[in-house]
Amino acid sequence: MKPNAVELRAVSRRYGTGDGGVPALDHVSLAFPTGTFTAVMGPSGSGKSTLLQCAAGLDRPTSGSVTVGGTELTRLSETKLTRLRRERIGFVFQAFNLLPSLTAEQNVALPLRLAGRRVPRARIREVLQQVGLGDRAKHRPTELSGGQQQRVALARALVTRPEVLFGDEPTGALDSRTGREVLALLRGMVDDDGRTIIMVTHDPVAASYADRVVFLVDGRVGGELTGASADVIATRLTDLTGLTGLTGLEAVPC
Ligand SMILES: Nc1ncnc2c1ncn2[C@@H]1O[C@H](COP(=O)(O)OP(=O)(O)OP(=O)(O)O)[C@@H](O)[C@H]1O
DSSP, X not given: OOOEEEEXXXXXXXXXXXXXOEEEEEEEEEEEETTOEEEEEOSTTSXXXXXXXXXXXXXXXSEXXXXXXXXXXXXXXXXXHHHHHHHHEEEEESSOOOOTTSOHHHHHHHHHXXXXXXXXXXXXXHHHHHTTOGGGTTOOGGGSOHHHHHHXXXXXXXXXXXXXXXXXXXXXXXXXXXXXXXXXXXXHHHXXXXXXXXXXXXXXXXXXXXXXXXXXXXXEEEEEEESOOHHHHHHHXXXXXXXXXXXXXXXXXX
16 A cells, blocks of 8 residues: 555534634645646535645645655644645646746746755756756746746656645646646656655546545535546536535545
8 A cells, every 4th residue: 555645534624713704624634645637626615725735744734644655734833834735735827927027947946946955956957857848948038928837846846856746726727728738748747756746627538637636615525526527527627517416416525
């Protein structure tokens, strides 16, 4: 059995207190084995982003436990949590968040600089090549297409060799062809390099690149699919979106 790269145990996250409080996550337990690609889907407001933020140590659960590579995040000080995020976790978002005044290679080097680490030129070239941008190292973001910018963001996320890569709608701002190229790259990182990827998406096609799709409904796990096609995923999502709660759902405990 593969060890779990990330594990959530009975994670709850409430925003606000008292009657006005919102339970964004409600006792969510999920395991993400090393070397797997998981998509997280669900209706708007179901808790997907909150789940990703808690799992990646960007937000703290109200209760429950989160471990990354066996390290319990909820007990870490802010300083240690920041260090763990910098050294062991990679992020790609819908917005590429590249610094416009820096070249592709300077953007990629940024996480190493921020961590006060040496910036080996060969490593920067290697990750840029990995995402197919070996010949664009000196280009600035405005000189690159959307897909190329997202690939720079991917290279930046990978430069520290993170244990887990989290994506929040990483293809949301791309046209479908470019989005598929980026998804194929993510798939390759799992298949060829044994990386672990957890990605929130609204797009069934994007989710079909994952090994497993976890569905959230009203802050709870409302089922999952393994190795499903985009059509099957879309149908399940439509069924879930039509529901107001878990009643009638084929809930799969994790
Ligand atoms: N900072 C916040 N303060 C108060 N409530 C919040 C906050 N962030 C999220 N929520 C609430 O928590 C619930 C889950 O939000 P979350 O953003 O995780 O959902 P989501 O599934 O990612 O939604 P979407 O698909 O629309 O992005 C929602 O009801 C939302 O309104």
